[in-house]
Amino acid sequence: MSALRWLRRHLVVIAGLLTLAYMILPNIVVMVFSFNKPNGRFNYSWQRFSLDAWKDPCGVADMCGSLSLSLQIAVWATIGATALGTMIAFALVRYRFRARGAINSLIFLPMAMPEVVMAASLLTLFLNMGAQLGFWTILIAHIMFCLSFVVTAVKARVMSMDPRLEEAARDLYAGPVQTFVRVTLPIAAPGIAAGALLAFALSFDDFIITNFNAGSTVTFPMFVWGSAQRGTPVQINVIGTAMFIIAVLVVLTGQLIANRRKNARP
Amino acid sequence: MSLTQEAPPAPAAEPVVRKPSTRKRLIPYWLLLPGILWLVVFFALPLVYQASTSVQTGSLEKGFEVTWHFRTYWDALSDYYPQFIRSLLYAGTATLLCLLLGYPLAYLIAFKAGRWRNLVLVLVIAPFFTSFLIRTLAWKTILADGGAVVDVLNTLHVLDVTSWLGWTENNRVLATPMAVVCGLTYNFLPFMILPLYTSLERIDGRLHEAAGDLYATPATTFRKVTFPLSMPGVVSGTLLTFIPASGDYVNAELLGSTDTKMVGSVIQTQFLRVLDYPTAAALSFILMAAVLIMVTVYIRRSGTEDLV
Numbered sequence: 001m002s003a004l005r006w007l008r009r010h011l012v013v014i015a016g017l018l019t020l021a022y023m024i025l026p027n028i029v030v031m032v033f034s035f036n037k038p039n040g041r042f043n044y045s046w047q048r049f050s051l052d053a054w055k056d057p058c059g060v061a062d063m064c065g066s067l068s069l070s071l072q073i074a075v076w077a078t079i080g081a082t083a084l085g086t087m088i089a090f091a092l093v094r095y096r097f098r099a100r101g102a103i104n105s106l107i108f109l110p111m112a113m114p115e116v117v118m119a120a121s122l123l124t125l126f127l128n129m130g131a132q133l134g135f136w137t138i139l140i141a142h143i144m145f146c147l148s149f150v151v152t153a154v155k156a157r158v159m160s161m162d163p164r165l166e167e168a169a170r171d172l173y174a175g176p177v178q179t180f181v182r183v184t185l186p187i188a189a190p191g192i193a194a195g196a197l198l199a200f201a202l203s204f205d206d207f208i209i210t211n212f213n214a215g216s217t218v219t220f221p222m223f224v225w226g227s228a229q230r231g232t233p234v235q236i237n238v239i240g241t242a243m244f245i246i247a248v249l250v251v252l253t254g255q256l257i258a259n260r261r262k263n264a265r266p
Numbered sequence: 267m268s269l270t271q272e273a274p275p276a277p278a279a280e281p282v283v284r285k286p287s288t289r290k291r292l293i294p295y296w297l298l299l300p301g302i303l304w305l306v307v308f309f310a311l312p313l314v315y316q317a318s319t320s321v322q323t324g325s326l327e328k329g330f331e332v333t334w335h336f337r338t339y340w341d342a343l344s345d346y347y348p349q350f351i352r353s354l355l356y357a358g359t360a361t362l363l364c365l366l367l368g369y370p371l372a373y374l375i376a377f378k379a380g381r382w383r384n385l386v387l388v389l390v391i392a393p394f395f396t397s398f399l400i401r402t403l404a405w406k407t408i409l410a411d412g413g414a415v416v417d418v419l420n421t422l423h424v425l426d427v428t429s430w431l432g433w434t435e436n437n438r439v440l441a442t443p444m445a446v447v448c449g450l451t452y453n454f455l456p457f458m459i460l461p462l463y464t465s466l467e468r469i470d471g472r473l474h475e476a477a478g479d480l481y482a483t484p485a486t487t488f489r490k491v492t493f494p495l496s497m498p499g500v501v502s503g504t505l506l507t508f509i510p511a512s513g514d515y516v517n518a519e520l521l522g523s524t525d526t527k528m529v530g531s532v533i534q535t536q537f538l539r540v541l542d543y544p545t546a547a548a549l550s551f552i553l554m555a556a557v558l559i560m561v562t563v564y565i566r567r568s569g570t571e572d573l574v
Contacts, residue, residue: 114513
């Protein structure tokens with residue numbers, strides 16, 4: 001029974017590829033249905049091929065507005081969370097001080113809590129303060145929940161850094177600023193970039209926390225959520241497909257650069 | 267904030283030769299201050315506000331007042347315990363499925379993918395950057411009543427079995443527990459695969475060779491060497507999957523029906539539509555407590571306390 005033996009030998013590979021197929025299947029469906037011309041308001045069953053949605057991606061009221069709002073929030077949240085998170089990561093790895101344990105738990109807790117709980121509690125704070133829900137409350141919330149992920153990503157990189165490189169820079173009479181800009185920052189950059197990328201993805205895609213703290217402001221995930229009830233325009237699939245392709249390209253380039261660096265090292 | 271009041275003495279174990287000046291000793295606190303302040307004000311303080319809200323009584327028109335009304339917790343639990351149990355059950359099942367599905371893929375990337383490794387990793391990471399709501403909506407198409415998946419399952423009589431088990435109804439998948447668990451599993455798979463991959467990748471390949479030299483079969487090698495060494499990945503993957511899944515309501519709302527509502531859905535409705543803040547706050551505290559207890563027990567039992 002050679003077929004059975006072959007199957008047994010490659011069981012892991014087959015199972016792994018099946019999982020991969022399971023993960024990719026929705027992306028393919030999104031792609032295929034971006035070329036659909038649906039009959040009603042919902043784009044759930046295949047009717048006939050059409051390029052209409054691709055020709056006019058912003059043809060749906062409010063969709064591209066929500067998209068640009070989400071991008072703006074994601075950019076600012078990334079900048080905020082990356083700056084704050086990198087500072088925390090450096091402090092945690094490089095210095096010994098009191099309350100280190102407490103701070104570590106404070107960083108860990110937001111990742112260990114269901115999003116609904118965080119979302120709801122932040123809303124009670126905003127309601128109690130009488131804050132106007134909208135752009136700023138969303139931004140505050142996004143920086144808050146992205147922060148921990150940035151800290152974790154940067155920490156991992158800084159921990160594996162050799163402190164002797166900085167000592168060497170100091171021995172060669174580099175000032176603290178020069179050492180940081182020319183030695184520390186370049187070495188920590190991949191970790192910071194990974195943290196920033198993660199923050200961007202998390203913020204851009206967040207629905208639950210935004211849904212609680214957005215008031216009447218509509219981000220892109222909230223637009224998609226609303227359209228699931230009112231009717232999904234094909235343009236949503238166009239955006240989804242474009243995002244997938246861009247994401248694959250961005251991550252692939254990142255990995256290629258990382259590989260090049262690795263190979264260039266003696 | 268007590269952490270800025272006093273600078274600590276430098277511990278002797280550190281390889282610091284010069285005694286740092288006071289200004290230098292304050293550096294870590296200045297680095298920490300903005301970020302920690304942010305987390306205290308927008309993460310910790312809200313939890314305190316929510317705790318206070320959960321023991322208030324009143325209404326939106328008359329205003330709320332702290333009355334230490336602990337009955338809210340009891341009422342919330344007795345009204346919504348089915349949604350609680352369902353949430354933990356669905357999240358648990360999805361986590362288990364993620365582990366079963368994710369392990370082979372993580373193993374494949376770590377040991378077998380060779381030059382395809384980067385591409386496979388990209389395909390695992392890319393979904394992070396594509397709207398998860400759009401992808402979840404795609405499951406509506408995949409699992410649709412007249413669709414290929416349902417037809418195949420029907421022909422193979424799988425749906426008869428699952429209907430008998432109560433996972434599906436009337437030979438359809440959409441709007442049943444199976445659809446919700448399928449969506450949850452799909453959405454949280456990357457959170458399982460990445461930690462698994464990280465811990466598998468760290469395993470020294472020579473250990474496998476050594477096990478083979480000692481006449482271990484591949485199955486024994488896996489059971490005695492690979493799996494135990496991947497435990498940190500299993501534990502963090504499980505947590506990263508279970509915790510968000512237990513509070514999720516997107517899958518239950520998009521792929522389920524009123525019979526598959528999870529507790530996140532109830533919290534959302536109470537908070538944003540019914541505006542019964544005390545009940546909503548109590549519900550989210552019960553969820554938090556349940557998750558924290560389960561996570562603590564799990565970490566204790568798996569013996570990797572130093573992980574977090």
